[in-house]
Amino acid sequence: MKALAYEKAHPLDAFAIELVDIAEPRLRDGDVLVEVAAIGINPGEAAIRQTRSAAPGGRVVLGWEFAGVVVAIGDVATGFAIGDRVMGTGDITRDGAWAERVAVDHRVVAKIPDELSFTDAASLPIGVLTAWEALFRDQDSLPAGVERVLVIGAAGGVGSMATQLLKATTSAFVIGTASRPESARWVTEMGADLVVHHHRDLPGQLRGTVDLVFSTSGTGSRLESITEVLRPFGHVAFIDAPGPVDLGALAGRSLSLHTETVFSKITAGGDVSSQGRILARTAQDVTAGRLRPIVTTTLDGLTAETMRTAHTLAESGLTIGKTVISLDPHRNR
Numbered sequence: 001m002k003a004l005a006y007e008k009a010h011p012l013d014a015f016a017i018e019l020v021d022i023a024e025p026r027l028r029d030g031d032v033l034v035e036v037a038a039i040g041i042n043p044g045e046a047a048i049r050q051t052r053s054a055a056p057g058g059r060v061v062l063g064w065e066f067a068g069v070v071v072a073i074g075d076v077a078t079g080f081a082i083g084d085r086v087m088g089t090g091d092i093t094r095d096g097a098w099a100e101r102v103a104v105d106h107r108v109v110a111k112i113p114d115e116l117s118f119t120d121a122a123s124l125p126i127g128v129l130t131a132w133e134a135l136f137r138d139q140d141s142l143p144a145g146v147e148r149v150l151v152i153g154a155a156g157g158v159g160s161m162a163t164q165l166l167k168a169t170t171s172a173f174v175i176g177t178a179s180r181p182e183s184a185r186w187v188t189e190m191g192a193d194l195v196v197h198h199h200r201d202l203p204g205q206l207r208g209t210v211d212l213v214f215s216t217s218g219t220g221s222r223l224e225s226i227t228e229v230l231r232p233f234g235h236v237a238f239i240d241a242p243g244p245v246d247l248g249a250l251a252g253r254s255l256s257l258h259t260e261t262v263f264s265k266i267t268a269g270g271d272v273s274s275q276g277r278i279l280a281r282t283a284q285d286v287t288a289g290r291l292r293p294i295v296t297t298t299l300d301g302l303t304a305e306t307m308r309t310a311h312t313l314a315e316s317g318l319t320i321g322k323t324v325i326s327l328d329p330h331r332n333r
């Protein structure tokens with residue numbers, strides 16, 4: 001089958017992902033095999049391209065956000081039939097979905113309704129799962145006493161879903177951050193009650209404390225102002241790589257620090273099936289109009305050129321919503 005792959009870690013200006021022929025994925029017992037129809041793009045994948053090399057003689061296939069059709073089912077995978085339209089993530093230690101087909105653990109996959117296009121579906125999984133686990137942990141609800149939430153980077157792929165999730169499933173007052181008029185407009189469309197500028201004085205703009213800060217970008221450089229806007233015993237959840245940080249200031253306010261890696265359940269253990277359940281609920285919420293897909297840019301075709309464009313957008317830090325690559329045969333299904 002065709003796949004987009006590379007051998008050595010490389011920067012964007014030496015982009016080396018190519019369309020190559022590789023063997024069909026080997027299905028594990030708990031897997032479904034999915035014919036990929038659309039791919040969601042994440043900055044984390046661009047970061048992995050810069051740091052992960054293949055073992056000698058091997059290649060790396062990235063991409064852990066997709067929508068497509070089930071074409072084969074492992075012996076112990078349940079809940080799916082051949083022909084089901086699905087969306088899902090995957091396992092960053094295995095080959096990803098930048099390929100014609102991907103083998104993926106059925107527990108991180110959910111069916112999608114007929115009215116949801118593959119392109120729209122592929123914009124949802126990583127954002128909704130990351131936001132859900134960062135905000136609700138393993139409790140399916142916000143920590144007790146959280147009524148005002150600040151979402152930093154609220155126009156991005158994860159911030160967009162965090163803002164929508166908070167408004168759709170909680171009664172929290174949601175403040176989103178954005179630094180451009182177009183991203184600020186988008187954050188309002190996602191449902192934020194108030195939009196503030198993340199490169200300006202946060203405490204000054206907020207007029208009052210918040211109970212939880214969900215930080216998607218720039219966490220390390222902004223920890224001081226994050227601390228300042230939180231009430232004592234408040235919560236910080238972050239998802240980016242903050243680098244070396246001094247946590248002393250957090251202790252001064254007895255803050256709780258929440259980390260989140262969307263792949264931790266599948267790679268480190270935990271309730272992996274909860275991710276399939278969250279995705280199934282997301283599909284229902286989209287059908288009911290409680291959540292909306294976040295595609296803002298659609299690129300066409302599984303080609304190296306399309307993927308280079310996607311990586312350029314991902315590394316710009318300017319993405320609003322989500323970039324999705326549509327693979328032609330299923331475009332309008």
Ligand SMILES: NC(=O)c1ccc[n+]([C@@H]2O[C@H](COP(=O)([O-])OP(=O)(O)OC[C@H]3O[C@@H](n4cnc5c(N)ncnc54)[C@H](OP(=O)(O)O)[C@@H]3O)[C@@H](O)[C@H]2O)c1
Pocket residue numbers: 042043044045047126130152153154155156157158159177178179180183184198216217218238239240241260261262263314317318319320321
């Ligand atoms: N831990 C996990 O499991 C996990 C999962 C998914 C993503 N991530 C990571 O989380 C981060 C966000 O992912 P994403 O997909 O939401 O990214 P994204 O879609 O690329 O985010 C783009 C948005 O970030 C905002 N932004 C850029 N620089 C910022 C800064 N210094 N401070 C605040 N906002 C800034 C921009 O808003 P303006 O244009 O308005 O400035 C832009 O709209 C990435 O580092 C990604 O690798 C982690």
